Amino acid sequence: MAFVVLRHRDILDIKKLEVYRQNGGFEAFQNAVKNLKPDGVTQVVKDSGLRGRGGAGFPTGMKWSFIDSKNWPHYVVANADESEPGTFKDREIMESNPFQFLEGVALACYAVGANSAYIYLRGEFWQLAGFLDEKINELNDAGLLGAKLFNTNYSLNIYTHLGAGAYICGEETALLESLEGKRGQPRVRPPFPPAVGLYNKPTIVNNVETLTNVPLIIQNGAAWYKSLGTPDSAGVKVFSLSGRVRKPGNYELPFGATFRQLIYEHGGGVLDGRPVKAIMPAGASSSLILVDEKALDTPMDYASVRTLGSDLGSASIIVIDDTVSIDWVIQKTIHFFKHESCGKCTPCREGTYWMMNIAERAHNGRKDPADVELLHAVARQMQGMCLCALGEFATMSVVTGIDRFPSDFKNPVNLQEKIV
Amino acid sequence: MDKQVTLTIDGKLISVPEGTFVADAARMADIDIPVFCHHPKLEPVGMCRMCLVEIGRPIRDRATGQFVLENGQPKIQFLPKLETACTNRVEDGMVVHTQSESAKAGQKSTIEFLLTSHPLDCPVCDKGGECPLQNLTMAHGAGKSRFLYDEKLHLEKRKPLGELIYLDQERCIQCGRCVRFQDEIAGDPVIGFDERGRSMQIMTSSEPGFDSVFSGNTTDICPVGALTTADFRFGARPWELEEFPSICSQCPVGCNITINTRREAAADGSMVIKRIMPRQNETVNEIWICDKGRFAYHYTESKGRLTRPAIRKDGKLSRASWDSAIKLAAENFAEAGKNFVVLASGRLANEDLFNLKSLADHLKGDAVLYSEIGGGELTSAIGISPDTNLGEVGPGTTLVVIASDLYQEAPIWYLRLKQAVRRGATLIVANPRQTRLDDHASYVIRYAYGDEVKTVHSLDKKNKIGEAFTRSENVIIFYGSEGLGVEGSAALASACAKLLNEYGFAGKPNNGLVGVWQRANDQGAWEMGYRVEADLPRFLRGKVVYLVGVDPAGDDPRLAKALENAKFLAVQDILESATSELADVILPAQAHTEREGTFTSGERRVQRYYPALPVLGETRPDFAITAQIARQAGFIQEGTSVSAAFDILSETIPSYAELSYSKLAEVQPQWPVVGRGDLYYGGTTYENKHGLGAHLTTTASRGENVHILRVHRESAPRPQENELLAVPVTRLYDRGTTVLPAKVLKNRIGKATISMHPDIAERLNVKNGGLVKISFDGHSGEALVQIDKTIPAGVVTVPRSMGLAIHEPVPAKVK
């Protein structure tokens, strides 16, 4: 089967504009601008069943249709602040298949009537920003971006913007604050960005992978895309596989492929042939899946993963085998979220700090069962109280880890012992 | 009136205006939803998560838009998680539970989280006793924390943000109220958050630190003891303080304040002022005061207070009895007849000014207000009318500020005008140089010093500004004395008044002329019929002068000379001064903190102040001293009861008609609710229980005929070659006798600084901060130079009351 998002794996030089155009590049955009109404583009995306690839899985076409058409101008922002531990798909897409991504941005802009789009990249992607700037210039030179495109009245410019290295700026409202030059802290929602976004104007924020799907959907039609994947989750997904597997990396598979297929067929199985103990399906923000035979055969789509008490999220599959102690895992995730909490809301600012204190105490030195209970209680106490999702994410692995792997907290697995 | 929305909070059915937040709606209905980051004057942010409640909304049928019914009642849908009451607006049919198990658990959790990093050093905290965190912990917190005390964060406990405000990083709960106040209300975004997560801290980005004249207000709205003022730091525990309502005497805004007093060992066990706090009056100062009003109160406790009457004998001042002092003054006044002059200050109460004026009238003398701004009689004719509220003006109202830097001259007016623009009012700022209000103005007009009247004449021209002016429903003009003397400001006032009258912007609410006076009660003096004198030195020569609350000799050597040549000087004041040295008789008066009285604010609101401190020595209130002199001169005045004196005043002066002390003491419920029981909500601002005051009527609002004389004025003097035009400007922190004793303000007062354009500085070969000698009008002094490219070339601005005796534009030499 041909690749949809990771097309550079089929067509090696697709990062060159002429190669991309030879393979049908920018036909979808040109056709849309010349022959389709903006609503028509949105309708195709809606029909295709494309859902946001950033983690929340919100139907993309529906998001586009929410844009407030009474308030102008509109903006499109590509969320390239890929900071979730275990997620590395957007980087590969932008590095190797940049034009398909940029065409996706352009199509989104046309669909919602935006004349400017921003690509918000995490600070560490500074090289990538320069690379994308080059590509955007090429498009401008080729007349595929800029004023009065294809002899119509539609104009479009795309700009890149570098963040300063905060995980929270992947949250869409914090991203917008940061883009406006303010502190990267989430805003109160509602209102949501399609109503009040960048500079208080209606804004669509989409993940890089989501947008990269769009050109082929417009080109090949909604029905084609829908035929890939499962009824609940249409199309293909790039799974970032990492952890204790032989061949970690990005794998583009249709939704519905099972964990077993990903880990054993594509990822070459677990290191040292050890059994899979747990899976974190959405990077550090995941609820830990307690892995048994049934879990391994669960198809990876939004609905099925939910039956395992977790969420597919951004599909950053971190594989944990029996050499790894879950109390060590959650200590790492807590440390990450404590470091990345923006500090705006109380439960997250204080809760992550408090959890880290307890986790460190419980992990090094003081082994008090009451501490594990307290850790669980603090995490539960944070749930449902925070301003944005970061605070919730911080508690996922803690609560599920303690609930599903209680023995790891009583007798932590000795790493050294198992690895040799 | 706004559309009303009906909702149920804790089973109580209430109606509130559309767009209200649930937290505010609950407060209106007297239901407590605890908050930290939310403040009714600030935009909501939903940061602290203290106001978590259960909010249910009626389900609407998608097709019909009607409520879905269940058992005849709308079906209510609750979200699975708690929501913040401060960010959700009310909706029809909404149901809110603030006391349910889960809501209470949420509030308890937030308190527990907040206290994990809080040092719990309430015994040494200045906020202890009036601390929202303390109160809400008692009301909503768990009795015990599960957090290990040893693991508490230790941070800096004494971090000066500036020399006025200190930050305790441990106590800060990162609610951002201070940051948002500075940004949204004050328009001085000089503090902000640094770092993120648990390391997030308040920092200042200005030099000098926390460079804002509203900085003290952040300590009022801070819900913990993180921000404290240098002045009150460890001064007293809040519960030990006594509170006395008063009116700020520093500028014409007339901010309502509360004076907190306490015994002090250093003052030998007598009562002293420990701090000045704002007192709510939504029509005057809302819940804010400026730093000058907050910190510059020490003058009443200064060592140089006059406490005993004195008479000059054999060229020396010696102690005398009240009777003999009054007798001597009365004899000399009565003899003088036409040569008798009352030179009174706008620091006096209405009753004092009234008695002084009637004494002058009775003796056929003259009553002169000691001020450098003319044209005040016009504010009495077409000034602001009753029912004006700057806090409510919005679309349809045009506010004009001409020849005044409100940020420096009347900070609270600056703040109120800025808020009015936010609500949709149009603001036109006309000034020769850039002022802070320019940032918020809809239109900025720059004119050359001397072109003030011409600028006013062009306000109704056919252009954008003219349209904004003429098409407005309401227009208020604030005129000041930037670069003007008595004659210049009188001409400006007359031009403004004529324009307002021509377009009918007079005699109705939210219309009229406002003078940005130099002192708190200048407006009162204008209402009584005082006049100003442009050439005081010549005028005073050979006269019998009754100087009340003024220090001309200290302000200007030319005036000192004129007073030396006067026939007889009676000085009635609170402080020793250069003028009191020259006196033939000294009559020690009580400071306004020691007595009762009323001030008339620049917005023509009469407000009462009450005694806060015990009477000092043998001092007497001004109106009583004047009445005793009058009695000696055979003229009966009210000299015992200040309220009776006010009654006579209100019978005599038409604009004060029908007012009385009891009317001035009336209060009405105000929004937002503040007060000791609601500290967490509005801050430590005091509730107004002692009167909101009352507006004066104007000639125009009474429907009488208004005559406005056209005042001609000599054009500004032309400086010769190698001269500059020195123009007077007003600074907030000056070297006036009421400001200088405030030691905390020492750095803000600084040295006399003149400003000039960089080209001029280059020509004179001076650098920024360099010392120069400036001489004008036979007077010279040293000053620091500030290079400012917004100052027109050929001009040097000279601050008033900073040691350089400037009264009007004069050619000056700078070396």
Added chain:
Amino acid sequence: MSLVDPVIELGRGLWRTLSSMFERTVTYQYPEHKRTVRPRFRGRHVLKRYDNGLEKCIGCSLCAAACPSDAIFVEASENTDEHRFSPGERYASTYEINMLRCIFCGYCEDACPTEAIVLGDNYEMSYYTRKDAIYTKDMLIEPVSSVNQTTPQKTPTGVFTRSVPEMKDAKD
């Protein structure tokens, strides 16, 4: 009534006098001899110090707030490491108790967050003037055993940052 009755009564009276001459005395030869007070006796207040000589009192004025007869007057000032009286930021620059007003109820002890004020054993208070009845801080503060324990002290930075020490719950 017989003639002997008064004699008997007189004899009984004299017997009581005589027998009490041989009982243990209950009076003390005060001031030569002083009675030891009970453990919970509440006498004149003492302001305590830490072992290093720093004052325990932090000038929080809670004793004054707790005092039912308004006998205590406290004024606070700020410590610096150069000029330190007590741990933390705040110390009592003025501490006065009006012994004429004090009812020795001990509420001040209960209110004190640092256990600085303690009602001691001393009950010998007499004064000729009302002013003498006001005990100032130098009269109340515990004497020091050596010169380098007097306050103010110069202390290293960052050591005495806490006003309120961590204390066990009182047992007695």
